[in-house]
Amino acid sequence: MLKRNKGKWSHVKVIAVTSGKGGVGKTNVVANLAYSLSMLGKKVMVLDANIGLGNLDVLLGLEPSYNVTDVIDGRKKIHEIVIQGPGGIRILPSSSRIHDVAELSKGQKVNLITQMDELNEDIDFLLIDAGSGISDNVMFFNVAAHDIIMVASPEPTSIIDAYAQMVVMSHNYSEHRFQLLVNSVKSEAEAKAVYKKLCNITDRFLNISLDYLGFILHDPGMTRAVRKQKVIVEIFPESPASQCFLRIARAMAVQTDSQSPKGNIQFFWKRLFQVA
Numbered sequence: 001m002l003k004r005n006k007g008k009w010s011h012v013k014v015i016a017v018t019s020g021k022g023g024v025g026k027t028n029v030v031a032n033l034a035y036s037l038s039m040l041g042k043k044v045m046v047l048d049a050n051i052g053l054g055n056l057d058v059l060l061g062l063e064p065s066y067n068v069t070d071v072i073d074g075r076k077k078i079h080e081i082v083i084q085g086p087g088g089i090r091i092l093p094s095s096s097r098i099h100d101v102a103e104l105s106k107g108q109k110v111n112l113i114t115q116m117d118e119l120n121e122d123i124d125f126l127l128i129d130a131g132s133g134i135s136d137n138v139m140f141f142n143v144a145a146h147d148i149i150m151v152a153s154p155e156p157t158s159i160i161d162a163y164a165q166m167v168v169m170s171h172n173y174s175e176h177r178f179q180l181l182v183n184s185v186k187s188e189a190e191a192k193a194v195y196k197k198l199c200n201i202t203d204r205f206l207n208i209s210l211d212y213l214g215f216i217l218h219d220p221g222m223t224r225a226v227r228k229q230k231v232i233v234e235i236f237p238e239s240p241a242s243q244c245f246l247r248i249a250r251a252m253a254v255q256t257d258s259q260s261p262k263g264n265i266q267f268f269w270k271r272l273f274q275v276a
Helices: 026-039 068-072 106-116 136-144 156-173 188-205 220-227 240-254 266-273
Strands: 013-019 044-048 090-092 125-132 147-152 177-185 209-217
Touching: 013 026, 013 136, 013 156, 026 044, 026 125, 026 177, 026 240, 068 106, 125 136, 136 156, 147 156, 156 177, 156 188, 177 188, 188 209, 209 240, 220 240
Parallel strands: 013 125, 013 147, 044 090, 044 125, 147 177, 177 209
Antiparallel strands: none
């Protein structure tokens, strides 16, 4: 349990959502989980950590004046870039300028973390759209979180890349705990088959715990929602995919963090959140 003086950041759960490869619907998953958690009465903030490739604001039809890059480079304070999203979720948008995709320097990372400490927000969940692959930026945000949700699809390349990402995080960053969310499946059986494939590999070659978080059914309404720049849970709440998102959000809402915070760069987050 996280505590901070005067109630600030008083029970926040930091969750990174990542994937081994792009194109698996990770950002859509983040947006819909955030909205679903807000529908359950949770206060949610989303950090778009796709530096240089951010598209969460586009997905939601928002037009922020400033973004995380302005904070990292010292042009704006972090409270100046917070925007409101659907369902009352608060969003820290990222830049979509390709030339900003370079790796963050140590100083830029420290600046971002220091600025996060200036936020006067009462939230329950901080969801980090942490990007895909094994770049230093992606690893930085993944390791900073309490929980890591790995988004994969049934495609063989997605499964292989999810495994490769866990290899890097396990060997290089001492990460040993992950949750799997399988996106765009035809059935629960297909999702569990993906989970089984990954477990068969990780059990043989990695010393990690891979928990099954759930699945999102392939749903034509998802494409329609994206074109309308809305989350599917908002405009098609009874759709198959929406029901999946809500089911996962309920599970997330009742989870408790029984482990102490992780090591690595989490000593920054300890300072940030005043972990007791």
